[in-house]
Each structure stands twice: as structure tokens, then as C-alpha cells.
Amino acid sequence: MICLLAAQLHQLDQRSMMHGISTIELMGNAAKGIYEVMRDKHLMKRVMIICGAGNNGGDGLALAALYHESFEQVRVLYVAKQAPISEAARYYYKLCENQNLLIHGGADVVRHLQQDYDVIIDGLFGIGLSRDVDEPYASVIEAVNRSPQTILAIDLPSGINSDDGKVKGSAVKADLTVTFVASKPGHWLYPGYLYSKEVLVKEIGIPRSWIEAVCPALHVIDEADLKKLLPIRHSHSHKGSYGKLLGIGGSQEMTGAILMAGEAAIRSGCGMCTLAVPEHMQPSVPLYLPEFMSIGLPQEGMTISKAAAQYLQPRLAAYDVIFCGCGGGRSDSYTDLVRIVLDSKMACVIDGDGIYALQYLREELLMRDQIVVTPHVKEMTYLIDQSIDEIIEDPLHAADCFCERYPNAVLVLKSERPLIAYKQERYLCAWGNHALAKGGSGDVLCGLIASFIGQGLDPFHAAILGCGIHAYTAHLIIQDCNARSVLPHEISAYLKYSFTSLETG
Ligand SMILES: NC(=O)C1=CN([C@@H]2O[C@H](COP(=O)(O)OP(=O)(O)OC[C@H]3O[C@@H](n4cnc5c(N)ncnc54)[C@H](O)[C@@H]3O)[C@@H](O)[C@H]2O)[C@@H](O)CC1
Ligand SMILES: Nc1ncnc2c1ncn2[C@@H]1O[C@H](COP(=O)(O)OP(=O)(O)O)[C@@H](O)[C@H]1O
Ligand SMILES: [K+]
Known part of the structure; x- marks a missing residue:
């Protein structure tokens, strides 16, 4: 299994855009990938999706819109102070807003996590995490880690540095991580691997040939x-x-x-x-x-x-x-x-x-x-x-x-x-x-x-x-x-x- 660096993933993103594959489309596909995993793992329950202002949050917003089409019980806890940064994330934010799915985190943001949900989905930060996590995010992460619900991380457990697995201040401890395009070194290196119990990779529409042309930062040995x-053993052989x-x-x-x-x-x-x-x-x-x-x-x-x-x-x-x-x-x-x-x-x-x-x-x-x-x-x-x-x-x-x-x-x-x-x-x-x-x-x-x-x-x-x-x-x-x-x-x-x-x- 290959692992790519954040910069390599951003380049693939750029290339997709140049070839007419929009970020809205990629985000929609990421949401479908998570949805499939939730279905397979029997997690179609009462869901809270925590979203930040970046595209990781955008994936969460796209998932909320998709999930809401079939299930009522989904809410988005939008934690960032500003509106979503990218046009694609704003697009899905609008959809969620129109469906009244948004809860805005204020000073009492953590209170919302104590509601009755079965699954918490972490869309605070992904590969764009660039500095140590501070307030209010740190308190949200701690509250998520204290909660008894199943925790599914989008792309990476928030707070883990994608390229080296370091914890930037504090990080979500996920039961399951659904990542896109390829795995990341941060899923496998210490201490990041302690925060990703299971990692599943989903395609989001970036052509396979482009991904295979990138020199991976790391391979994880698989079966x-x-x-x-394994060397072949021949009958026509001797010691x-x-x-x-x-x-x-x-x-x-x-x-x-x-x-x-x-x-x-x-x-x-x-x-x-x-x-x-x-x-x-x-x-x-x-x-x-x-x-x-x-x-x-x-x-x-x-x-x-x-x-x-x-x-x-x-x-x-x-x-x-x-x-x-x-x-x-x-x-x-x-x-x-x-x-x-x-x-x-x-x-x-x-x-x-x-x-x-x-x-x-x-x-x-x-x-x-x-x-x-x-x-x-x-x-x-x-x-x-x-x-x-x-x-x-x-x-x-x-x-x-x-x-x-x-x-x-x-x-x-x-x-x-x-x-x-x-x-x-x-x-x-x-x-x-x-x-x-x-x-x-x-x-x-x-x-x-x-x-x-x-x-x-x-x-x-x-x-x-x-x-x-x-x-x-x-x-x-x-x-x-x-x-x-x-x-x-x-x-x-x-x-x-x-x-x-x-x-x-
Ligand atoms: N090609 C791909 O891999 C795709 C990635 N997508 C998603 O996009 C994510 C990357 O999105 P972004 O690059 O927007 O970044 P993120 O959404 O990971 O978050 C970074 C955002 O938060 C801010 N930030 C960084 N560190 C912070 C901190 N410690 N405290 C507060 N704010 C902080 C940054 O300024 C940036 O706006 C991926 O992890 C994935 O979930 C998908 O949307 C589809 C395509
Ligand atoms: N906690 C652990 N989890 C997985 N592998 C481990 C663990 N501790 C040690 N190993 C593996 O066991 C081996 C220990 O090798 P080494 O430290 O040279 O011991 P020794 O020389 O006594 O045989 C290495 O291959 C290492 O990767
Ligand atoms: K995340």
C-alpha cells in the first residue's frame, strides 16, 4: 500500500482541476466513500459530523448533505470561526444550511457533543494541518476522545501531521479512518498509528495512472x-x-x-x-x-x-x-x-x-x-x-x-x-x-x-x-x-x- 505526502496530494488536486475535475466533485466522491464505509460497518445511525473551515470540513459537509438524503439523524457541528475557505466547501455548507443541519460552535461548543449521537465524524483537520491545535479545537478534540461513541476520522485523525505522524498539540483517537487517494505516512508512523486503529483508502475520481506516476514517500507492506x-519452490530442485x-x-x-x-x-x-x-x-x-x-x-x-x-x-x-x-x-x-x-x-x-x-x-x-x-x-x-x-x-x-x-x-x-x-x-x-x-x-x-x-x-x-x-x-x-x-x-x-x-x- 502506498503513502503519499500532503504536497503530492495537493499536486494531484491541482492537476485534477486543470483537467476539469472540480473540487466539488472530489469532495462529493470523498463523501460517497465515507458513506459506503458507514453502510458496510453498520454505522448508519445518529451521526454528528464535526467540521472545520478547510476542505476536510468540506468533506464532512458533503457527507452531511448526502447522509441527510436518506437519514434524518445527522447534524454538523461547525467549529471554525470563519465561513468555509474554499468555494467547494462553501457549496456544501450552503446545502447543509438550507437543510438546517448546522449547529454553530460558540464558547459552549463542547456541550453539543454531549447530545445523543451514536457516531462522531471528525472533519476538523486533514492534510492541511499546519500548526499546533489550539482553542477551541483542542477542547473539542479532548471531548471527542472522552466520548463513548464510535469515532470515524475523515482522511486523518485531526491533530495528526500527515507526513510524519506527529501529534500537533492534541489529536483525535479514531476507531476508523477513511482516507482518500492513498494512505499517508502519518497513519503508520509513531505516534500517529496509535490514533488510527483501522485505515481504509477510497478512490475519489483522480485517475489511477496519475497516482501511480507519483513516487510514494512510503510503502506499507501488505499481504x-x-x-x-515469496520464492517459488520447484519440484526439479535440490538443496x-x-x-x-x-x-x-x-x-x-x-x-x-x-x-x-x-x-x-x-x-x-x-x-x-x-x-x-x-x-x-x-x-x-x-x-x-x-x-x-x-x-x-x-x-x-x-x-x-x-x-x-x-x-x-x-x-x-x-x-x-x-x-x-x-x-x-x-x-x-x-x-x-x-x-x-x-x-x-x-x-x-x-x-x-x-x-x-x-x-x-x-x-x-x-x-x-x-x-x-x-x-x-x-x-x-x-x-x-x-x-x-x-x-x-x-x-x-x-x-x-x-x-x-x-x-x-x-x-x-x-x-x-x-x-x-x-x-x-x-x-x-x-x-x-x-x-x-x-x-x-x-x-x-x-x-x-x-x-x-x-x-x-x-x-x-x-x-x-x-x-x-x-x-x-x-x-x-x-x-x-x-x-x-x-x-x-x-x-x-x-x-x-x-x-x-x-x-x-
Ligand atoms: N486530493 C485530495 O486528497 C482531496 C482532499 N480532500 C480533503 O481536503 C483535506 C485538505 O483540505 P485543506 O487543505 O483545506 O486543509 P484541512 O481541511 O486539513 O485544514 C486546514 C485548514 O485549517 C487551517 N489550519 C491548519 N492548522 C490549523 C490549526 N492548528 N488550527 C486552526 N486552523 C488550522 C488551515 O489554514 C486550513 O484552512 C484533506 O484532508 C481531505 O479531507 C477532499 O476534499 C477531496 C480531494
Ligand atoms: N513492540 C514491538 N512490536 C513489533 N515489533 C517489535 C516490537 N519490539 C521489537 N520488535 C521487533 O523485534 C526485533 C527485535 O530485534 P533486536 O532489538 O535486535 O533484538 P535482539 O537482538 O535481542 O534479537 C526487531 O525486528 C523489531 O522490529
Ligand atoms: K479529520
Whole structure:
């Protein structure tokens, strides 16, 4: 699903006008779209529509006029101090005025919300919100949020910034948002997504070809994307057809990470998986899964030694994809291992401690393609010159910085809404839930991405599919068991159900 910026939507609006599609017509179509949703969701009840002076309010006024044709019980609470700004919104205002549908909000505006309505429709602000919400709007928004009725937002919950999801002062908490033309980044980014429980997109008469010609600011991964990307399995195939993977990691303190990554890789369809671990860990590898092969890396005491990189380097060429970082530890010896992986030019996924090592290998990373880097926000600070707060505040900007600095690398910026970035493309995954908020979930993700590269996807699409399957599985698994209790390796065990659901659904 694509997301467009407010400026891109305004350009489409302008283009429509130049081609004789009037704003009155677009507004009328927007109203019809909301009407259809209300009908489908059984919301044709007593309705109050709250309207501001912009075209978002215009959509609300058009809806009131349309709704009134079939149902008596609709009122418009017109909150703005001035008349509607655009000619189109004034047109629908007049219709509502003629039908006596308007209530004008004065000092006691909130009182009107305490009347008997079943549904409140929020048409205060949409993509035109340009500053923090103040009075009387803030009080109206608070009253809406206190009310027990179903809340349907037109285009965006009022108070949410369309392009980045920030709350401008205060914002409506909608049960449902009906948006037009395309979704907006503000529906999906934090904290905006908390204000839009469900988002439905409606066409309003702008030609599809114009919309498709716009470069989207963001894609939200949907089931169709996963189905399209899932590598095909052929009967005329063998283990070599689906990728030979090498995972490099594990340490005395973090034995499990590389095992969990390897398990995810095998359970998502890779052909063979070898784990290179410190010698002392090697016996535990086949005990975890007998399908694993292993390499014991030379160690000094209980950690890998300087000799490990030299030992492994000539062996790398035997594999198709390398994943590293998972529990590898933070040492010069491990940094040397990451260096030989970068120097090898082989397709790779770098996670966890591998990303820690990358802060000393930024020049090598600059030269690389065929690479996916999967930092969480703290690890992202090792790669770009931004603080954790800056990255959380504006993850799209952080992703832009990464892509400018490392133009051929794929980024997976992990959070509850992971962001996948490569060159100009930005994808977001919205299925995940707190079942994944547990040490080890990132290792599972790393194994998935490596596995999909092994099965023939390029690193960018492997990252999209890996993040998608990871979160989609978390979404399915909590229908069977409580999210608190899900273990990361159980996500791997559950993959069989998510693949079946995608293959047969
Ligand atoms: N192509 C499209 O996407 C279409 C969009 N339409 C609707 O038009 C909306 C955009 O309309 P507008 O651009 O008129 O903008 P909005 O209706 O979103 O509201 C902005 C208006 O409120 C004022 N304003 C902004 N921030 C404010 C604040 N904090 N406090 C008080 N006033 C504030 C602005 O000066 C402007 O007049 C969309 O969200 C959508 O609902 C539809 O009418 C049809 C076509
Ligand atoms: N609350 C959440 N909702 C959705 N996904 C989450 C949540 N918390 C964590 N995740 C996902 O779980 C993974 C955690 O990775 P990471 O922090 O690297 O953990 P670890 O290295 O311990 O495995 C990431 O893919 C992240 O997107
Ligand atoms: K709104």
C-alpha cells in the first residue's frame, strides 16, 4: 500500500482541476466513500459530523448533505470561526444550511457533543494541518476522545501531521479512518498509528495512472507484497537451489543468538546452513538442530582469537550468503571477522554485534553493495551521526541519512514499525506486536533475510519479505497464544503456518 505526502496530494488536486475535475466533485466522491464505509460497518445511525473551515470540513459537509438524503439523524457541528475557505466547501455548507443541519460552535461548543449521537465524524483537520491545535479545537478534540461513541476520522485523525505522524498539540483517537487517494505516512508512523486503529483508502475520481506516476514517500507492506515476493519452490530442485548460508556468531555469553538465526533460515526454506562459532560452542550446534553444519573458530580463552579471521577467510567462497553479528561479541577479533565478510563482496546480512563492529568499518561499508544492515535505534547511532532521540523522532530522516551515506546498502531500521530503506525506496512493516519485544527476535529476523537472499531474492526484496514474514508471523501467533509468552524461536516454529496462510489464502 502506498503513502503519499500532503504536497503530492495537493499536486494531484491541482492537476485534477486543470483537467476539469472540480473540487466539488472530489469532495462529493470523498463523501460517497465515507458513506459506503458507514453502510458496510453498520454505522448508519445518529451521526454528528464535526467540521472545520478547510476542505476536510468540506468533506464532512458533503457527507452531511448526502447522509441527510436518506437519514434524518445527522447534524454538523461547525467549529471554525470563519465561513468555509474554499468555494467547494462553501457549496456544501450552503446545502447543509438550507437543510438546517448546522449547529454553530460558540464558547459552549463542547456541550453539543454531549447530545445523543451514536457516531462522531471528525472533519476538523486533514492534510492541511499546519500548526499546533489550539482553542477551541483542542477542547473539542479532548471531548471527542472522552466520548463513548464510535469515532470515524475523515482522511486523518485531526491533530495528526500527515507526513510524519506527529501529534500537533492534541489529536483525535479514531476507531476508523477513511482516507482518500492513498494512505499517508502519518497513519503508520509513531505516534500517529496509535490514533488510527483501522485505515481504509477510497478512490475519489483522480485517475489511477496519475497516482501511480507519483513516487510514494512510503510503502506499507501488505499481504499481496509477501505473496508476490515469496520464492517459488520447484519440484526439479535440490538443496543447492535454495542457498548455502554461513552464519558467523555466538559467544560464551550469547550462545543462542546464532542458533535462533540459523533456525529461522532453515525453517524459511534455505538449502543449507553452516554456523561458524567459537570452538567451545561447536558441539552444541547439532544438538540444537541436527540439520546445522558447523565450523569451530580458533579461540583464546573462551573468546575467538585473532587467528579466526585468517582461518575463515578462505572458506567464505563456498557459501552464497553470510549472516553475522548474532551474539558474536564485541572484540577486535570479531571486528576482523566482519571485515573479511565486507572485503569478500559476498551477499551478507549484518546484525547486532556486527553493526557494533561496523562503526570501525564505515569506509568498508561505503564500498559495499549486496548488503543488508539491521540496526535497532541504538545500533543506528554507530552508522550515522544522530542521537537515539533524533532517530526515534524522525526515522524517515534517519533512513535518508543512512542511504545518502551508504548508497548501495539496504537498511532495516528496527522498531515496532521497522523501516526498510534502499536508495529512494522506503517500506514500513505494520503487523508486528509486542510478542517480538524479546531478546532473540532480531536474530530470527536476520536469519529470515539471509534465507530469502539465499533463495534468490535481491537483498532489498529479501529485507522486505524478511521483515514482512517476521511481523506477519507475530501477528498470526498471538491468535493462538498470549503475546507475553511467545518465544522468539517459536516464531520460527510458527513460520509453517504463515507460509501456508500466504500460499493458500
Ligand atoms: N486530493 C485530495 O486528497 C482531496 C482532499 N480532500 C480533503 O481536503 C483535506 C485538505 O483540505 P485543506 O487543505 O483545506 O486543509 P484541512 O481541511 O486539513 O485544514 C486546514 C485548514 O485549517 C487551517 N489550519 C491548519 N492548522 C490549523 C490549526 N492548528 N488550527 C486552526 N486552523 C488550522 C488551515 O489554514 C486550513 O484552512 C484533506 O484532508 C481531505 O479531507 C477532499 O476534499 C477531496 C480531494
Ligand atoms: N513492540 C514491538 N512490536 C513489533 N515489533 C517489535 C516490537 N519490539 C521489537 N520488535 C521487533 O523485534 C526485533 C527485535 O530485534 P533486536 O532489538 O535486535 O533484538 P535482539 O537482538 O535481542 O534479537 C526487531 O525486528 C523489531 O522490529
Ligand atoms: K479529520
